[in-house]
Structure formats: structure tokens, C-alpha cells
Amino acid sequence: MRSKIVAGNWKMNKNLAETEALLNQLSAKMTDTKAEVMVAPTYVNLTAAKNALKSSSIQVIAQNMHFAESGAYTGEISADMLLGIGVDTVIIGHSERRAYFGETDEILAKKVKAALAKNMRVMFCFGEELADRKSDNHFAVVESQLKNGLLNLETSDWSKIVLAYEPVWAIGTGETASPEQAQEMHAFIRKTITNAVNADVANNVSILYGGSVKPNNAEEIFSKPDVDGGLIGGAALVADDFITIINAI
Numbered sequence: 656m657r658s659k660i661v662a663g664n665w666k667m668n669k670n671l672a673e674t675e676a677l678l679n680q681l682s683a684k685m686t687d688t689k690a691e692v693m694v695a696p697t698y699v700n701l702t703a704a705k706n707a708l709k710s711s712s713i714q715v716i717a718q719n720m721h722f723a724e725s726g727a728y729t730g731e732i733s734a735d736m737l738l739g740i741g742v743d744t745v746i747i748g749h750s751e752r753r754a755y756f757g758e759t760d761e762i763l764a765k766k767v768k769a770a771l772a773k774n775m776r777v778m779f780c781f782g783e784e785l786a787d788r789k790s791d792n793h794f795a796v797v798e799s800q801l802k803n804g805l806l807n808l809e810t811s812d813w814s815k816i817v818l819a820y821e822p823v824w825a826i827g828t829g830e831t832a833s834p835e836q837a838q839e840m841h842a843f844i845r846k847t848i849t850n851a852v853n854a855d856v857a858n859n860v861s862i863l864y865g866g867s868v869k870p871n872n873a874e875e876i877f878s879k880p881d882v883d884g885g886l887i888g889g890a891a892l893v894a895d896d897f898i899t900i901i902n903a904i
């Protein structure tokens with residue numbers, strides 16, 4: 656059975672005091688949920704976030720990491736550094752990393768390998784741009800992102816993978832893929848994995864949708880059979896909104 660997951664990607668938002676305040680609000684307001692709940696604050700606040708969530712089931716995850724073990728990579732963070740502070744899940748391949756930091760499929764495949772080699776869980780993000788969708792090229796783009804990033808993994812690695820389909824045109828724009836568009840793509844992703852790996856792996860991998868998920872549209876998106884939860888940006892920065900989205904699972 657695949658997990659339901661709601662994760663908040665905080666991006667470059669919230670200083671230390673704001674991080675603690677938001678997490679305190681979240682833990683106070685959280686009620687029982689079927690979903691695994693995760694938050695991804697900025698690196699410098701990961702330890703403080705872990706401490707603030709000590710008695711909570713909310714998991715703290717990282718937004719990115721480097722593929723090298725260690726070395727002369729100024730400004731970068733390794734898997735060991737994350738594991739050393741008790742963070743064992745990492746987002747890899749976010750469209751903002753691809754667009755603003757030059758992260759190619761090749762770099763991302765190396766990051767995925769490096770994280771898996773340390774037994775970390777990987778939340779792998781991918782999704783087409785508006786031009787791809789307009790030219791009806793979105794399935795091909797998604798297939799190639801999956802293939803280049805993930806499809807050469809060992810079958811056993813897949814238990815450590817969570818997928819996050821995030822159409823770039825829906826991120827931070829207020830424009831959401833319709834529940835039908837999300838379902839159509841998620842089903843395509845599952846079919847691609849069935850063909851490339853096997854049906855078991857495809858059925859067991861959680862596929863999250865990301866892109867302008869809000870309290871008023873979460874329930875409809877999450878109701879689709881191949882949508883296993885969401886990766887939330889803006890709405891994860893407001894406690895009541897994030898809680899409503901979690902409860903929509």
C-alpha cells in the first residue's frame with residue numbers, strides 16, 4: 656500500500672523565529688491524519704525545526720543536497736550532513752533548482768544515486784513547462800525527466816522514492832492543473848513506471864501533485880485515484896491553510 660503524503664516546501668521563506676512559530680502552530684493544530692506530514696524549511700533551520708517538532712509526528716525534510724560525499728563545493732550540503740542532524744529525506748529536482756541553479760537531468764540523477772547510497776528517502780520532482788503543455792508535448796517531457804532521473808535505478812531502490820509531479824506553469828501562479836489533468840498525468844506516470852520497472856513498483860510508489868494546491872482545491876485533487884497527496888508551496892506557510900490541506904486527505 657502506498658503512503659498518502661502531504662509535504663510543505665517552504666523554499667527560501669521563514670527565518671528562525673518564524674520557523675519556530677509556524678511549527679508550534681502546526682503541532683498545536685494537527686489532528687489525527689492518515690497522511691505522512693512533512694515540512695522542508697531552509698537548511699539553517701533544520702535542527703531548530705527538528706527540536707520544535709520533537710513530540711510531533713511531522714517529519715523534517717531537506718529541500719536539496721549535493722551529490723558529492725564531501726569536498727570543495729562552497730555553499731553546498733552533503734547527505735552525511737543531513738543524516739548527521741537526523742534528516743533522512745530530501746527533495747531532489749525541484750523546478751526552481753532546474754531553472755535557476757542549472758540542475759540538469761544528469762546532475763539530478765547523480766543526486767538521486769548519492770541519496771539512495773546513503774539510504775535516504777528521495778522526493779523526486781519533475782513536470783513540464785507551459786510551452787510543453789501548449790504544444791502537447793507534456794507526456795514526452797515527463798517521460799524523459801523520469802527516464803533520465805530515475806528509471807535506471809535498482810528495483811529495490813524504489814521503496815525509497817516518492818514522486819512529485821509539479822507542472823511548472825502551476826507553481827506559484829495560482830493556476831492549478833485541474834483534478835482531471837493531474838489524474839491523467841499521474842496515471843501516465845504509473846504506466847511509464849509499470850513499463851520501465853514493473854507493476855508492483857508502480858502501484859506502490861506515492862505520486863504527489865504540486866502546483867497551487869490550496870485549502871479550496873485540495874480535496875478535489877486528492878480525491879483522484881492516482882494522486883497520493885501534495886507538495887505544497889505557498890499554502891504551507893500559513894498554519895491554518897496547511898492543516899486544512901492535510902485534512903483534505
Ligand SMILES: O=C(CO)COP(=O)(O)O
Pocket residue numbers: 664749821825826827828829865866867868886887888889890
Ligand atoms: O513548488 C511547489 C512545491 O514544491 C508548489 O508551490 P505553490 O504551492 O506555491 O504553487
